[in-house]
Amino acid sequence: xxxxxxxxxxxxxxASAVSLWAVGAQANDDLIxxxxxxxxxxxxxxxxxxxxxxxxxxxxxxxxxxxxxxxTFSTGVLRGHEGGPLVIGNMMYVHAPFPNTVFALDLNKNGxxxxxxxxxxxxxxxxxxxxxxxxxxxAYGDGKIFLHQADTKLVALDAKTGKVVWSVTDGDPSKxxxxxxxxxxxxxxxxxxxxxxxFGVRGKVTAYNMKDxxxxxxxxxxxxxxDVLVDPEKTMSMGKPIGSDSSLKTWQGDQWKIGGGATxxxxxxxxxxxxxxxxxxxxxxxxxxxRPGDNKWSMTIFARDADTGMAKWVYQMTPHDExxxxxxxxxxxxxxxxxxxxRKLLVHFDRNGFGYTLDRTSGELLVAEKFDxxxxxxxxxxxxxxxxxxxxxxxxxxxxEDKNTKDICPAALGSKDQQPSxxxxxxxxxYVPTNHVCMDYEPFKVAYxxxxxxxxxxxxxxxxxxxxxxxxxxxWDATAGKIKWSIPEPFSVWSGALATAGGVVFYGTLEGYLxxxxxxxxxxxxxxxxxxGIIGNVNTYEHNGKQYVAxxxxxxxxxxxxxxxxxxxxxxxxxxxxxxxxxxxxTALGGTMTVFSLPE
Amino acid sequence: xxxxxARIIAVILTLTTAAICSMPTAAETQEKAATxxxxxxxxxxxxxxxADGKVDWAVFNGFRRYNSICNTCHGPxxxxxxxxxxxxxxxxxxxxxxxxxxxxxxxxxxxxxAEKKMPMFGTNPNVMCYIDDIxxxxxxxxDGALGRGRPPKHEDKPAEAAEAxxxxxxx
Numbered sequence: 001x002x003x004x005x006x007x008x009x010x011x012x013x014x015a016s017a018v019s020l021w022a023v024g025a026q027a028n029d030d031l032i033x034x035x036x037x038x039x040x041x042x043x044x045x046x047x048x049x050x051x052x053x054x055x056x057x058x059x060x061x062x063x064x065x066x067x068x069x070x071x072t073f074s075t076g077v078l079r080g081h082e083g084g085p086l087v088i089g090n091m092m093y094v095h096a097p098f099p100n101t102v103f104a105l106d107l108n109k110n111g112x113x114x115x116x117x118x119x120x121x122x123x124x125x126x127x128x129x130x131x132x133x134x135x136x137x138x139a140y141g142d143g144k145i146f147l148h149q150a151d152t153k154l155v156a157l158d159a160k161t162g163k164v165v166w167s168v169t170d171g172d173p174s175k176x177x178x179x180x181x182x183x184x185x186x187x188x189x190x191x192x193x194x195x196x197x198x199f200g201v202r203g204k205v206t207a208y209n210m211k212d213x214x215x216x217x218x219x220x221x222x223x224x225x226x227d228v229l230v231d232p233e234k235t236m237s238m239g240k241p242i243g244s245d246s247s248l249k250t251w252q253g254d255q256w257k258i259g260g261g262a263t264x265x266x267x268x269x270x271x272x273x274x275x276x277x278x279x280x281x282x283x284x285x286x287x288x289x290x291r292p293g294d295n296k297w298s299m300t301i302f303a304r305d306a307d308t309g310m311a312k313w314v315y316q317m318t319p320h321d322e323x324x325x326x327x328x329x330x331x332x333x334x335x336x337x338x339x340x341x342x343r344k345l346l347v348h349f350d351r352n353g354f355g356y357t358l359d360r361t362s363g364e365l366l367v368a369e370k371f372d373x374x375x376x377x378x379x380x381x382x383x384x385x386x387x388x389x390x391x392x393x394x395x396x397x398x399x400x401e402d403k404n405t406k407d408i409c410p411a412a413l414g415s416k417d418q419q420p421s422x423x424x425x426x427x428x429x430x431y432v433p434t435n436h437v438c439m440d441y442e443p444f445k446v447a448y449x450x451x452x453x454x455x456x457x458x459x460x461x462x463x464x465x466x467x468x469x470x471x472x473x474x475x476w477d478a479t480a481g482k483i484k485w486s487i488p489e490p491f492s493v494w495s496g497a498l499a500t501a502g503g504v505v506f507y508g509t510l511e512g513y514l515x516x517x518x519x520x521x522x523x524x525x526x527x528x529x530x531x532x533g534i535i536g537n538v539n540t541y542e543h544n545g546k547q548y549v550a551x552x553x554x555x556x557x558x559x560x561x562x563x564x565x566x567x568x569x570x571x572x573x574x575x576x577x578x579x580x581x582x583x584x585x586x587t588a589l590g591g592t593m594t595v596f597s598l599p600e
Numbered sequence: 601x602x603x604x605x606a607r608i609i610a611v612i613l614t615l616t617t618a619a620i621c622s623m624p625t626a627a628e629t630q631e632k633a634a635t636x637x638x639x640x641x642x643x644x645x646x647x648x649x650x651a652d653g654k655v656d657w658a659v660f661n662g663f664r665r666y667n668s669i670c671n672t673c674h675g676p677x678x679x680x681x682x683x684x685x686x687x688x689x690x691x692x693x694x695x696x697x698x699x700x701x702x703x704x705x706x707x708x709x710x711x712x713x714a715e716k717k718m719p720m721f722g723t724n725p726n727v728m729c730y731i732d733d734i735x736x737x738x739x740x741x742x743d744g745a746l747g748r749g750r751p752p753k754h755e756d757k758p759a760e761a762a763e764a765x766x767x768x769x770x771x
Binding site: 099442444447449458566582 | 769
């Protein structure tokens with residue numbers, strides 16, 4: 001290639017490559033340094049490993065019951081508020097759902113607004129967002145704030161002024177492609193995934209050069225090897241090379257082109273291995289009869305080289321999905337002992353109800369156990385083949401089109417949705433917000449129209465038989481695959497958790513409570529009812545020697561759709577039973593951030 | 601209830617002016633929907649529910665279609681969500697014509713106090729081929745004739761419904 005290139009061009013290329021490398025290396029080092037500074041909260045999941053852990057301990061088990069509200073801030077937006085604020089130096093960055101307003105607040109001046117960015121977006125994007133107009137947060141890197149807007153635009157804002165540095169369009173909302181995911185900055189690139197599995201989009205992750213917004217690589221979830229960025233010989237799955245056309249072989253005809261596998265969840269990164277980890281979502285449609293095959297690589301954990309996007313290993317958790325068990329939930333990277341051996345682990349709590357522990361270097365499956373005992377669609381996961389042992393009674397494929405398959409657990413919401421878990425190195429436990437909901441599922445034939453819902457199944461959701469609560473907040477041992485303790489919650493827990501060195505774990509509830517519990521025992525230590533239901537993630541930071549805990553409230557998201565009016569009718573006078581209560585009896589709309597601290 | 605002819609033309613006109621020429625069946629379906637299977641007794645009760653809770657096919661199919669598409673905003677069983685209205689209430693106010701107009705053309709309320717937007721479903725066969733069924737279901741829910749959840753029993757699919765579905769959905 002260099003031979004045919006004019007000399008001056010070659011020199012230029014080398015020069016820009018060098019300068020890019022320099023910028024990249026620097027940004028990467030910055031973030032790796034910054035994520036270790038507990039005073040700041042520099043990325044949505046707290047660190048590259050996705051641990052949502054803080055070494056701050058001013059607020060601890062003995063004093064958390066004295067917590068009080070330090071200050072509050074309204075985003076001025078009503079719909080579902082997922083994600084949470086970043087804290088970089090003395091600035092806090094707060095985002096909102098559509099219209100995706102971003103505020104920069106000066107913590108030195110009592111949260112004064114330094115700048116506000118409000119993009120102008122075509123409202124036509126609103127109804128093509130399957131589950132409310134949520135956004136999971138902004139990312140920071142190299143003096144810029146990155147916002148992934150609903151209309152799929154990725155915008156780089158000057159962190160000091162809020163001015164647009166560059167902006168690129170990632171997808172086409174008229175075909176149902178939207179943006180909800182939080183970007184992640186890795187070296188000189190910023191990565192985003194897309195949303196739209198309910199509209200038959202083609203899932204992909206795109207890495208943009210942080211400097212100018214040019215595409216560095218795009219990796220599709222399905223299609224030809226060159227699109228999926230897999231090497232038939234080198235990309236591994238369950239210890240074997242995946243072979244050629246690994247995706248195409250598992251679809252009928254061209255169905256992969258509208259096959260879903262959206263990548264709207266969270267990404268993690270291991271700087272030593274230089275691998276980025278994320279999961280892909282459901283294959284489209286929800287009617288499994290209509291799309292024969294394993295539908296690879298939907299429902300898959302990807303480990304990709306951060307520079308090239310090439311997949312090192314893949315693992316499909318739910319081949320040929322029959323229940324909408326997206327694989328997009330966070331990938332927690334931890335180093336723990338398994339059978340006395342130090343292992344580099346990836347821990348993932350999937351929608352399908354299994355908690356997976358894998359070797360993140362090789363993709364070897366080490367543990368796969370149910371993190372909600374109600375899970376019934378599969379008895380277990382075979383650690384050798386990686387395949388779930390399905391139960392025919394709960395197979396919507398076996399039931400067939402126009403047949404209602406009953407009492408499947410979990411429901412399509414999953415035993416856990418996107419709400420990210422936390423990990424405490426002090427206890428070695430994971431703290432997981434979960435759903436405790438089952439469903440009836442009836443698939444039927446559906447026609448594809450670009451930009452229109454492409455669902456093809458009717459669902460009814462309800463609590464598991466004999467239960468009257470819809471969620472649990474659990475502590476999980478990922479080396480053994482066991483629940484350590486479990487706190488029942490009347491509604492799904494849809495808020496991201498936070499673990500701290502103070503021995504306290506925080507999470508929010510759909511009624512709007514911020515709760516603090518003992519990391520060892522799960523004992524409740526503190527609760528405060530915020531203005532609206534919480535589907536945001538709890539963060540913490542330190543400013544002028546004081547530790548703060550911050551959370552966005554603002555009911556909405558899928559939880560706001562499913563539970564606003566209650567899941568089922570209170571027909572038998574069961575009014576006192578929590579599960580039959582409508583969430584709308586507890587909370588109403590409104591985006592507010594509440595910041596807590598200890599009294600002087 | 602029968603649609604006045606002027607209204608049919610208005611609906612069809614709206615459809616065509618909205619540049620939905622790629623799907624000629626939409627307008628046809630619309631006309632079919634507007635002129636057939638309305639209640640014979642003159643009232644607006646386009647459903648049949650037996651004393652044992654057995655619903656007619658339209659209500660049952662409406663239940664299925666509603667709870668796979670419309671529910672993603674309007675909540676399960678027409679009960680509303682945190683951001684979209686409960687249709688069990690809306691249908692107490694809306695006429696069939698108004699209902700149809702909103703489904704076909706969508707609705708928008710985006711301002712400082714709201715970010716509400718309903719898309720136009722006029723080109724979506726999964727909605728338009730079954731719009732009368734969806735209406736029948738929601739009307740039954742709105743009238744309090746039908747509770748939440750899956751109807752316990754339903755009549756078999758009539759041959760006409762199967763035929764209409766086939767021609768509308770294209771096999």
